[in-house]
Amino acid sequence: MSTLQVEQVSFSYGDKLALQQVSFDMQSGRLNALLGPNGAGKSTLMALFSRLYRLQQGDIRIGGVSLRQQPRQALRRLGVVFQQSTLDMDLSVHQNLAYHAALHGLSSRAAAPRIEQELARQSLLEHQHQRVRQLNGGHRRRVEIARALLHQPDILLLDEASAGLDPASRLALNQHVRTLCRECQLTVVWATHLMDEIAMDDPVVVLHRGRILAADSSASIVARTGQPSLSEAFRQMTQDEGVAA
Numbered sequence: 001m002s003t004l005q006v007e008q009v010s011f012s013y014g015d016k017l018a019l020q021q022v023s024f025d026m027q028s029g030r031l032n033a034l035l036g037p038n039g040a041g042k043s044t045l046m047a048l049f050s051r052l053y054r055l056q057q058g059d060i061r062i063g064g065v066s067l068r069q070q071p072r073q074a075l076r077r078l079g080v081v082f083q084q085s086t087l088d089m090d091l092s093v094h095q096n097l098a099y100h101a102a103l104h105g106l107s108s109r110a111a112a113p114r115i116e117q118e119l120a121r122q123s124l125l126e127h128q129h130q131r132v133r134q135l136n137g138g139h140r141r142r143v144e145i146a147r148a149l150l151h152q153p154d155i156l157l158l159d160e161a162s163a164g165l166d167p168a169s170r171l172a173l174n175q176h177v178r179t180l181c182r183e184c185q186l187t188v189v190w191a192t193h194l195m196d197e198i199a200m201d202d203p204v205v206v207l208h209r210g211r212i213l214a215a216d217s218s219a220s221i222v223a224r225t226g227q228p229s230l231s232e233a234f235r236q237m238t239q240d241e242g243v244a245a
């Protein structure tokens, strides 16, 4: 069953059209890549998913529930890690999670086992009493993932999660998130402009200048264009688009 469906979504910032009639389905329990260069519209889409921006046209269904009609119910299924970190650097890992749980109305008794479970899932137990400032970039990202999963959603949105990490930490984070998909049946939307973060069998949505150029597995997109790699396929698709525009 598809857990996240985007239906004919358009969005403008004043005169600037950022998304045009965007429609696609994400696959359940997989890392779904949302691939697009800077300015493609990825962050705008993420902001619509999380209801930071209100839908102007179209709808988004989360677990079959309309974000337009039943926003609170739909949002319960969703965890979000934004591009910019919002952790408190001077609090410990555990304090950051406890603070977030309290903000969302969880009693400390209810929060404690969830925090423990998330710290374990993110392999952060040994770091829980360290200040976030003392952690490396990859571990900070994992704290954000733990925080986003505290209310036990089954869909996780990650906007350019690996930005600013060194290549080894990028790879480790990407593999960690894939393990979460496999072992916890989590559906992930991984927004990126980096092709090397995408595996050949990943479902991929290619976004360019606010429009969908392709929505298929990476391997199928590469095969269809007859190019040797996803980056070559992407280059060809965007060139064709430039000619057609």
Ligand SMILES: Nc1ncnc2c1ncn2[C@@H]1O[C@H](COP(=O)(O)OP(=O)(O)OP(=O)(O)O)[C@@H](O)[C@H]1O
Residues within 6 Å of the ligand: 013, 016, 017, 018, 036, 037, 038, 039, 040, 041, 042, 043, 044, 045, 160
């Ligand atoms: N607040 C805003 N006001 C006006 N235009 C905006 C605003 N935010 C984004 N845009 C424009 O909307 C388009 C999509 O931007 P968006 O940030 O969603 O792209 P992106 O794929 O996330 O790129 P990046 O990775 O650089 O954030 C771009 O043309 C951008 O300039």
